[in-house]
Each structure stands twice: as C-alpha cells, then as structure tokens.
Amino acid sequence: MAESKRQSIVGKVATPKVGPTKDVIDGDSILYKAVGARIKITCAPYENVLEGTLFTTCNVTNAIAINTAPAPPNPSALLASQPGDYHIIPFAHILSFELIGMGERVSGSGPGFDGALPSISKVDMDAIKSREEQTIREMKKRDAQKGKGVSKEAQEIFDAISRTLPTRWADTKIVVNDYVIVSPPYTIDNLQAAPGGERTLAQTCKILEAHFQRKKTAGNRAPVATPIAPRKGG
Incomplete structure (x- = not known):
C-alpha cells in the first residue's frame, strides 16, 4: 500500500x-x-x-x-x-x-x-544576523579604502601606506594616522604634517621612498624574451 x-x-x-x-x-x-x-x-x-x-x-x-x-x-x-x-x-x-x-x-x-x-537543525537566526552585520561592516571598510576619482598609482600609494599605518581617504587626499596629509600628485614633496606628527611623517616618507624605488626597479628590469620553438620541416 x-x-x-x-x-x-x-x-x-x-x-x-x-x-x-x-x-x-x-x-x-x-x-x-x-x-x-x-x-x-x-x-x-x-x-x-x-x-x-x-x-x-x-x-x-x-x-x-x-x-x-x-x-x-x-x-x-x-x-x-x-x-x-x-x-x-x-x-x-x-x-x-x-x-x-x-x-x-x-x-x-x-x-x-x-x-x-x-536531520535539519534549528537555524540560529541571531548568529546569522550577527554574521550579516559583520559582513556589511567589512564591506563598508573595504569600500572606504578605495579612492573615488583617483588614479591607479594613487590607489597603489594608499595601499602601500595602509599596510603599515592607519590610512583613510579625504576626497582625493590621503590622510595618514590623522597627522599627515598626502596631496596629489602624492610625492614626498606633497606631504603636510600636523603638530605632533613628526614620527608619522618620517614613517610615511620611508614608505613612499620604498614604493617609488620598487616602481623604478621594476621599470628598469629588462623584459624576458620568450623563446620561439623551431618550425617543423625547416
């Protein structure tokens, strides 16, 4: 039956x-x-x-x-x-x-x-809501780390500094540790430090020097030739 x-x-x-x-x-x-x-x-x-x-x-x-x-x-x-x-x-x-x-x-x-x-266990809705809120916070944080209307080079400089020091965008300017401002075109000559920001200024200078040196070294590196296989049949 x-x-x-x-x-x-x-x-x-x-x-x-x-x-x-x-x-x-x-x-x-x-x-x-x-x-x-x-x-x-x-x-x-x-x-x-x-x-x-x-x-x-x-x-x-x-x-x-x-x-x-x-x-x-x-x-x-x-x-x-x-x-x-x-x-x-x-x-x-x-x-x-x-x-x-x-x-x-x-x-x-x-x-x-x-x-x-x-078997299907009861869904912990509080845990799901907590994970959702955490994901939203992380997405907002990542979005805040992306400059609006800036060049790729500017974003690379921001990322290089942010790996060492707390960094945020203020329009197109980079604010480091709330003491130093890096203005376009984001060179060492474009640094401004507030009183008490001497240490942050020195650290930012070192980071920028290392970043530009890496870029220069990569630009001077000779391209690697790709060998061409011999044609069959001569």
Whole structure:
C-alpha cells in the first residue's frame, strides 16, 4: 500500500503560484512534504533546470535549498555523508517542479522536516544576523579604502601606506594616522604634517621612498624574451 502510494506521488508535476504576494509554503504544501526527495525544478528568469535532493524549505527566508551533487556510487552510503552542492532558490523564482523520487527518511516519520535525513537543525537566526552585520561592516571598510576619482598609482600609494599605518581617504587626499596629509600628485614633496606628527611623517616618507624605488626597479628590469620553438620541416 505504501509503495503504491509512493509511486502515485512520483512523477506528478505541480506548479506553485509564485510572485511577491504569494502565500508562504506551509506544512500542507507539496514542497514542504517533499523535503528529502529528489526533485527537478525550473527557475526564473531563464528557465534554468536544477535536479537534486530538496534539502529544506523555509517560510522565513521564503526560499528552498536543493542539493544538486550526484549521489555517491555506493548506494548503501549514508545520506549524511554525501557531498553537497547547494543552491538557494527564492519561492518567487520557482516556475514549476517535478517530484522524481522519494528520498531517505526516518522510519515511520511524517512529511516535512522531522523525518528528513540528514536531520535539519534549528537555524540560529541571531548568529546569522550577527554574521550579516559583520559582513556589511567589512564591506563598508573595504569600500572606504578605495579612492573615488583617483588614479591607479594613487590607489597603489594608499595601499602601500595602509599596510603599515592607519590610512583613510579625504576626497582625493590621503590622510595618514590623522597627522599627515598626502596631496596629489602624492610625492614626498606633497606631504603636510600636523603638530605632533613628526614620527608619522618620517614613517610615511620611508614608505613612499620604498614604493617609488620598487616602481623604478621594476621599470628598469629588462623584459624576458620568450623563446620561439623551431618550425617543423625547416
């Protein structure tokens, strides 16, 4: 009886209603009950087709996760030991899906998360939010390290100084340790130091001297000739 019911489910195609105003996928939906099963899913906007194991559906993030990694050659291998190639797909991008095979589940369990193998743990939303905030801070910091409307050479000088001293941009000027200003064209003659910034000024001078010396040495280096293989046949 169970086998005939399973076969009756496999192969059925369901096209969920999608769009920004659709209801969340709840415990009675086909996708929720298919967690752990093999599915083939068609996604907007280019009708890409993914086939794999439905890992989870989430009505908090309004997305599903599907593992498209091929199953290991040993059929007796535990599902938890299988490789993972996960794709996150928003509900609104799901055009259609096809249930092509039932997955491994805990014996006697009902549909959904509780019987899925490998088991699905509760998502720590606080940890995710903390990681998101940390990533945003790092992105803002990296963006602040990129000069706006400056040359490649100016950015190279900024990067060289910032590896040793705290450095920030102020329009097109480089501010070092809040004591020294390096103005365009960013040579040693364009340094200005505030009172008390003598040490920072000396360090900045050394960094600029080393930077320009490296550039000069690299420019004077003879190009390496690439040998040409002899032509066949003389």
